[in-house]
Amino acid sequence: MSIKKNFASRLSLYVLLLSASLLLVVTILATVFSATFVLNEANVRAEKVLDNTVLEIEKVITEVERAVDNVDWVVQRNVNDEQFLYTVTRELVATNPNIVGSAVAFEPYYFKNRKYFAPFTYSGDISHELHTVQLGNEHYDYPTLDWYQIPKLLGKPYWSEPYYDDGGSGQRISTYSMPLKDEEGKIYGMLTADLSLEWMSDLVTSIKTTPNSYILLIGRNGAYIAHEKKEKVLNETIFTSALEMEDTTAIRIGKNMLAGERGMIHFKNDDDKAFVVYSPLSNGWSIGLVCPYKDIYYYVNLLIIILMVLLILGLLVLFLGSRRIIRKQTSPIVEFGNAAMTIAKGNFNASIPEVKTKDEILQLRNSLDYMQRSINEYIVELKSTTASNERYESELNIGREIQMSMLPQNFPQRGDCSLYAMVQPAKEVGGDLYDFVEVGDSIFFLVGDVSGKGVPAALFMAIARAAFRFIGALGLPISEVMCRVNNCLADGNKNEMFVTMFAGRIDLKTRKMDYCNAGHNPIVVIAPDGKPTYLHAKPNLAAGLFADFPYEEEQIQLEQDTRLILYTDGVTEAEREDKSQYGEDRLLEWASKINSSVTSNAAVLDLYSHVKSFTHGADQNDDITIMSILLK
């Protein structure tokens, strides 16, 4: 089942996502705090290690400087004792394990006829046997070398930049040079001590605060004196790679170190972030300790990985567990659903599962149970109502049949007159009526419309029709007929119902028509030439309202092929959906197209069809009655 269709899985997933988000935030915060703490600790530790290293180097540097300082005054006193000078240099090397060479070098021609004079003692690189030689010749013009020239120009002691001592110890050394000055302060020579840097390389390469950390030591010329990559030593400066890569941070580090500053800078080192703490040495060099982030954050990263694995496993357990619990807790809902479906399919007595809890599930169960009972009650009531409606409907149909049977269906078949009529009630029963009675060579007819609709109108119509049929057959003038019918209907008419009527009698021999219009629509008279007109009559009240109302009749001479169209307002007031009505003009327009060759039957049906066509299927809002009388 897909997760979209499974409530337990979906809810579990929401819980999982929420939990994962919270745990992720917590993990990130914990990681950030841990990383910051670890970095700070690494900085502190690196500075401590660097300080210790500086102290170790300074101790050796100081020892060398002190050794030279200690013999300086002795040399000054015995400057003319050549043998003594050799002895001094020899003693300096012999008694100081860090010193691998020592010289007392004099200015050119300090001694008459001697351009170069520089007794020099050095320790062999393998045997450590002491050798004493005289420095200085055309190939070794020491006055132009750094260890002599620079302190002479500076006028103060100087540690030379490291160099390979090819001619002496064969080691990488730095020379400490102490200018020898006469009483006037003029420099006449240099007392030197060579410090082997091999121990320094060993020292710095052995120092590691983390597996990949390393020490770098640079001279005043930026050249590496010590570096984890030995090929860089004396071949590259701290700016070599920085300038090529245009690494401004690395350049800043180098400049700070050369400026003798102490500090700490974060930078990018071989595609990995790192920080370097640096500190100056008293001889002008600078030492730095580089610590890559990957080392510093190793345990933090490991912790993150472990946390993430545990997090994923925990979330998986949470998901499965919560889904199981939710499924169990919501299982009654599924059963309720099944029960609801059974009820929906018609089994209204299906059993609804019981629940033991007293929570929302129980509320749901009670609601479902209430709903089931309500449905059952409603269905019982509905059955009863339906039966009543069916009975009522049946009775109405019977009433309709009775009402229809009250209206004459056998229309006269005469050579001098054609009559046809129809009633179409708006409801099962209606209040419209028509009737006709043949009395000798005359025919008595009427069309009426009872106020209101439905059963009351139908009953009133039945009374009106019965009264008309009885009184009309008496052969009384039409006005008298109307008066009597009116009195009959008005008697006991508590509901104040009434009926409009158009009643007429045509003498078929003379085609003279007496007629009385009791509040009814004017009839249409279609002359033999086909021209239709409305027959306007004196205004008489509708029947049933006031007893003894004096109805007046009128008379008109009709001609052969004259057609009379009688109708109720259900025709002219037939409405479309937009409330527009059929109207008298449209009726007259229709009538103009009906000539005398059309039978009354066809004319009635055609008018009804025309009205229905106009209303476009809109519900019929009133009873429709149409009668056509054609004189031949």
Added chain:
Amino acid sequence: MKARLILGRCGPIMALWLLLACWPARAQHVITFMPQWTPQTQFAGYYVAVEKGFYAEEGIDVVIDHFGGSSTESVVEKVNKRKVDIITTQLVSAMIARDKGIKLINVLQTSQVNGLMCATHFPIESPQSLEGARIGRWKAGFAEVCDVFCQRNGLEVEWVPYIQGINLYVSGAVDGLLCYSYSEYLQLVLATGGIPKENIIRFRDYGLDFPEDGLYVTETYYKNNKEMVDKFVRASRRGWDYAREHREETLDICMRVIKEYNVATSRILQKMMLDEVLSLQVNPTTGQADFAPPRQDVFESLKASLTEAGYLKSDINYKEVIR
């Protein structure tokens, strides 16, 4: 037989040994060639010509010897004493040598633009800024153009001779240092992280744009070995052209040579040097590295300057020096 590079430390002994050892099988003419300084990309074209066999294709066997283990004798003296056949040196040095009777002939002018400059610890607003300054210069020479500059501007400068001058500068023992744009200046940049532009003066900007490095032989050698010299020059030009088009490969070749001589340097420094040397070979007039010989008007101007500075006592004929 393939041309070889003779290790400086082994010097002439090894060169001689190799020469003798190979002599019976040798059909090619042997030329001993000596650049005026230690191995570096300043001489890249010659290393490339050896490595790519351009000399061999010309039928000559070239032995490149860097000083032969002695720095006390200049290349001019070496070639004069017939210890080597062909040398590189500067036009200035060649003219001064001829003044002293050492008749050198320029057979190829590689440098077209002067690279001599001075870097100081202070801003140089005008030549007078150098007045009284303590400035390091090569013990071996190469600074005659600067002397002309000082003389023209009436400058009194305290000169400090050096062999390797970088530490003189960074220690603050001198106020400034004479250097070449392709050599010491680049070392200074790598030692300090950069020299401010205002602390630099280039002498070519003061009417002293005299071409520098070229190939030189003695008149005698040229007279007796004109064909061989021509072949050497042709192959050397090919070497430089190749170096210009294949810089990384050239660097590989140079670093191998440098490593053999145990010179403390880095590939990056040598790359910077190669780029600068090649840029100085571009003739400003044509915009091409066309190895154009020094123009006579430039030659005469340099001669006048050197005479004015006291380096030349005799008149030197352009056509005698420039082939």
